[in-house]
Amino acid sequence: MSVTDIATRRDAETDAETFDSLNPANGEVVGTYPVHGAEDVAAAVARAREATAFWSSLSFAERAERLRAWAGVLTRRLAQLCEVVHAEVGKPHGDAQLEAALAIDHIAWAARNASKVLGPRRVSPGLLMANHATTVEYRPLGVVGVIGPWNYPVFTPMGSIAYALAAGNTVVFKPSEHSPGVGAWLVDTFSQVVPEAPVLQLITGFGPTGEALCRSGVDKIAFTGSAKTGTHVMRACADTLTPVIIEGGGKDALLVDADADIAAAADAAVWGGMSNAGQTCIGVERVYVHERVYDAFVSEVTARARQVRAGADPGAKIGPITMPSQLGVIRRHIEDALARGGRALVGGLDAVGERFVQPTVLVDVPEDSIAVTEETFGPTLTIAKVRDMDEAVERTNATAYGLGATVFSKSRGMELARRIRSGMASVNSVISFAAVPSLPFGGTGQSGFGRIHGPDGLKEFTSAKAIARQRFPIPLALTTFARSEAADKAMATLTTLLHGNAGKLPRRRR
Incomplete structure (x- = not known):
């Protein structure tokens, strides 16, 4: 699904395919990681599916507590994270620190606001259905696959990972082949604060690994990369009608x-x-x-x-x-x-x-x-x-x-x-909108569709659940074959009273 500059090799002892993460400033090997195939990806998704029973059963407050703990670990180990980012993608430590600090702020915002944005809320039933109590809430999708980029290997995928987790989903994360060490570092620190189940998991590899994730039966894919690769992601997801968020770059x-x-x-x-x-x-x-x-x-x-x-x-x-x-x-x-x-x-x-x-x-x-x-x-x-x-x-x-x-x-x-x-x-x-956690992030045209960050970003990783509960019966029963002719006339009269004058132009005075 993408062109890579990285060579792979076979491990002499295990015969497993691996690749090296290279420091772009000098070509030195930073780390070695497995090339996960379709079976490995399927196993990770299966573990994530099992973990949803634990993670989704937690309250918003309980998930928020764990996400805040993760943000705390990232903050206390910020220098270490920046060194990993610097080694793998080459950016100066100061820029790595800015990126990580913004990501931490997004984790905290998602944790703090998920309940308010996604929790049950009452809506008006309208006059025709006034005998009903109506609510809407947002339920987690299940397992979310995140395919991250290398240019901002902490900040960009965190816009999907943190919001998906706060919404109650488990996540399988495939970082770029140019920054697998950053992805491994993030997943490892999360497992330290949530040791009960594999809520956030790592898979590494190249395009075929990402394609396997798209075809694995996850409930949504969040992808960041080129528009061209985004089309490959969409094709792979189309076979299983897996919805996608695409952030495809810009000019x-x-x-x-x-x-x-x-x-x-x-x-x-x-x-x-x-x-x-x-x-x-x-x-x-x-x-x-x-x-x-x-x-x-x-x-x-x-x-x-x-x-x-x-x-x-x-x-x-x-x-x-x-x-x-x-x-x-x-x-x-x-x-x-x-x-x-x-x-x-x-x-x-x-x-x-x-x-x-x-x-x-x-x-x-x-x-x-x-x-x-x-x-x-x-x-x-x-x-x-x-x-x-x-x-x-x-x-x-x-x-x-x-x-x-x-x-x-x-x-x-x-x-x-x-x-x-x-x-x-x-x-x-410049670029200030990305630093505001409450603002949605995303584009149009070849830049993709869907949104991360803010309330819109939380809702991207949920499905809306609508519930209408009848509180008491009324004579004007509409949804029954026993509906009377009088009920039909009453409904027509009521509809005319509510909407009949809409669009009429006012009479001119002579």
């Missing part, structure tokens, strides 16, 4: 209005586009700037981008490109932009090395260049001048993606954010 834009704070907007563009070496699905890849402030903005961005350096030493601001094959994608995008008349004000083709990519700022790039139309997933920015924000919105929306967006404007920020076709937007800040 997010930042809009800079004439009245924007230029220094703040430039800082947001550079951090949003180049933090984590640009390997951020909600990162900034395109920038559209009002012509009146274009020159000042470009000058500010180039000055800031030149201060950012990729490397493995403590002074480097960004780390390596985690997936080696992505280097070719980044190089091809820069090459196409330059061949089509674009100019590199910072970086360029020479910025792409064997493991690291230095920041690259491109201007005068045609809108049909692949550097503008396709996800680059590297520390690059394209900056374009626009006559006004109407043109900026039009260009922003001229994409198959629709994940996040950023707007810098003192007077029109909310208006412009609403006009952008995206699942999320930040105004006068």
